[in-house]
Amino acid sequence: MPSSRDDCVRRVLDIFEVWNRRLHFYIGLYLLFFLWLFAFTGLLLNHPGWTFAEFWPTRKQTAFERAITPPPVGPDLAQAENILKQLGLSGEIEWTSARADARRLDFRASRPGHIFEIKTDFDRERATVRRIDLNVWGVMHILHTFTGVRAGDSRNQRDWLLTSIWAFTMDAVGIGLMIMVLGSYYMWWRLPRKRAWGLVALISGWAVCLLFVVGLRLLV
Amino acid sequence: MQRGFYLVTRDLHLYAGLFISPFLVVFAVSVFVLVHPPGSLPSPSAERTARPVQNLEIPAGLENLSGRARIDAVRPLLDRAGVHGEIGSIRYIPKEHRLSVPVGVPGRETTFDLDLDRRSATISGRETGIWDALVQLHKSPGPHLAEIRMNWIAMRAWRWLADATVYLLLFISVSGIYLWTVLRLERRAGMAMLAAGAVSFFGIVYALVAG
Numbered sequence: 001m002p003s004s005r006d007d008c009v010r011r012v013l014d015i016f017e018v019w020n021r022r023l024h025f026y027i028g029l030y031l032l033f034f035l036w037l038f039a040f041t042g043l044l045l046n047h048p049g050w051t052f053a054e055f056w057p058t059r060k061q062t063a064f065e066r067a068i069t070p071p072p073v074g075p076d077l078a079q080a081e082n083i084l085k086q087l088g089l090s091g092e093i094e095w096t097s098a099r100a101d102a103r104r105l106d107f108r109a110s111r112p113g114h115i116f117e118i119k120t121d122f123d124r125e126r127a128t129v130r131r132i133d134l135n136v137w138g139v140m141h142i143l144h145t146f147t148g149v150r151a152g153d154s155r156n157q158r159d160w161l162l163t164s165i166w167a168f169t170m171d172a173v174g175i176g177l178m179i180m181v182l183g184s185y186y187m188w189w190r191l192p193r194k195r196a197w198g199l200v201a202l203i204s205g206w207a208v209c210l211l212f213v214v215g216l217r218l219l220v
Numbered sequence: 221m222q223r224g225f226y227l228v229t230r231d232l233h234l235y236a237g238l239f240i241s242p243f244l245v246v247f248a249v250s251v252f253v254l255v256h257p258p259g260s261l262p263s264p265s266a267e268r269t270a271r272p273v274q275n276l277e278i279p280a281g282l283e284n285l286s287g288r289a290r291i292d293a294v295r296p297l298l299d300r301a302g303v304h305g306e307i308g309s310i311r312y313i314p315k316e317h318r319l320s321v322p323v324g325v326p327g328r329e330t331t332f333d334l335d336l337d338r339r340s341a342t343i344s345g346r347e348t349g350i351w352d353a354l355v356q357l358h359k360s361p362g363p364h365l366a367e368i369r370m371n372w373i374a375m376r377a378w379r380w381l382a383d384a385t386v387y388l389l390l391f392i393s394v395s396g397i398y399l400w401t402v403l404r405l406e407r408r409a410g411m412a413m414l415a416a417g418a419v420s421f422f423g424i425v426y427a428l429v430a431g
Contacts (some may be wrong), residue, residue: 022409025400028393029410030417035393037421039386042247046382048363113429139429141363146428151257151355162428167255169424174248181241181248188234201238208381209242213353216374217327220304 017190024183027176034173041144044137055138063130070122077159080107080118083127089116092148092160111162112146113139226402233395236388243385250354270344273301278339283312283319287367294321294334295371303332303343306372309365325374327353357382 028035044053071082080093083105091109096117099105103122108115115132134142147167148158158164188198279293291307298304298321308322321332323345330345361370361379370376400410 022406025396025406025410026413028396029400029413030420032393032397032414032417033421034417035389039389043383043386045363046361046379048366111428112425143425143428147255149255149257151253162424162431165424166428170251170255174251177244177248181244184234184237184241188238191234194231194234197235198238201235202241205239206242209246212326212357212374212378212381213246214327214350216325217347217353220325220374 020183020186024180024187027180031173031176034169035177037140038144038173041140044141045144053137053141055134055141058135059138060133061130062133063128065126065128067125068120068127070125076105076107079105080109081159083118083120084109087116087118087127087129089118089129090160091116092146092158092163095155110142111160112142226399229395229398233392233399236395237392240385240388240392243381244389246354247358247385250351250358253351253355254358267346268344270342273341273343274339276300276334276339276341278334278336283314283317283336288371291368291371294319294332297334297341298323298332301332301341301343303330304372305330306360306370306375307368309368324356326356 044050047053066087068083068086071079076095076099077093084090084093089109091111091114094108094110096108097106104120105122106117106119108117110116113134113136115134117130117132118127120127143166146163147170148160148163149156158167185202188194188202191198276297278297282290282293285293290310294307294310298307303323305323305325305328308324310322311320312318313320317336319334319336321334323330323332327349328345328347330343333342333344335341357378360375360382370379400406403410
């Protein structure tokens with residue numbers, strides 16, 4: 001006769017089973033557009049020869065000069081943010097060169113689809129802006145890689161709120177994918193008739209993957 | 221007929237999903253390293269001892285070649301020296317009549333420093349670790365150096381696998397939508413999640429692009 005403890009465990013397992021299944025498709029449906037974006041743009045990034053998705057040769061460039069008020073003395077980032085505000089622009093600030101002159105500040109501000117290259121001269125109280133606009137393919141390309149940071153580059157840090165939100169989104173997609181993968185292993189294991197072929201698919205996937213992640217380094 | 225279609229789709233969704241799951245894990249885990257990269261590059265303690273190779277048969281005019289032709293000419297020298305991997309952008313140093321050949325394997329970087337006058341080379345390198353391997357695989361083949369990249373058979377296979385992962389992901393997402401629509405009881409909740417995802421996605425993208 002089953003004990004009340006067994007009943008309790010059974011109930012918990014039943015609830016887990018139902019919610020694991022629900023989570024699998026709730027997360028999948030919530031992340032659907034994000035997954036399609038990252039999957040499709042990954043394909044585009046891996047095939048630069050696909051001419052239909054060209055965006056750099058078709059970019060539109062404009063340039064203009066504006067009067068600015070020299071920003072108060074302070075860190076480069078605060079000065080750059082001040083200048084962007086005066087110009088009515090926003091984006092992720094990127095340092096393109098080391099600052100050699102305290103009376104000049106050159107930087108780039110970018111957002112998916114738009115790049116602003118800004119050169120300032122505090123003595124002349126002028127800012128020269130070169131604006132580059134990309135087509136929809138350019139927007140998609142940049143969304144895939146828009147993190148605001150690069151390995152080994154400590155000078156450029158995420159400094160725009162929307163970049164941080166997008167970076168958080170990328171993390172969330174990664175976590176969501178892993179929850180879906182782990183949940184799918186459990187759901188598959190609960191189907192005894194599918195175990196054998198599932199094991200073949202799973203082992204072959206992991207074997208190929210591990211060959212690339214660690215195997216090649218050990219073999220060659 | 222409809223039942224048969226459902227069962228086949230469900231099985232394909234399951235097996236395709238299981239097969240690509242490790243690749244999805246690789247791409248998902250490496251996202252964290254790409255979004256939160258370490259501030260500095262790997263420590264030099266991971267460097268391997270340099271070793272020399274002598275008496276190399278260097279093809280005439282190697283330094284004048286460029287692009288894929290130079291890669292193809294260097295490959296036999298690397299094979300002879302027992303260096304395998306994806307050759308990166310080769311740098312020619314005219315003053316020293318030397319070629320610096322970077323060779324990568326996921327998780328390892330090797331430099332084949334070829335002295336054209338002495339017909340010798342020095343092989344040095346370092347282990348960059350599993351995180352770097354994941355990042356390298358995530359970014360391969362990528363949009364850069366299109367003319368020379370994927371010059372190693374293993375990376376050509378990876379390119380194929382990376383593409384296959386995308387196609388299979390698109391398939392399992394579409395088949396997943398079909399399988400969800402069959403579950404009548406979950407339609408409303410699923411629709412709410414889909415709508416919430418669409419609003420989040422288009423909202424963030426709109427703010428990034430035009431906001």
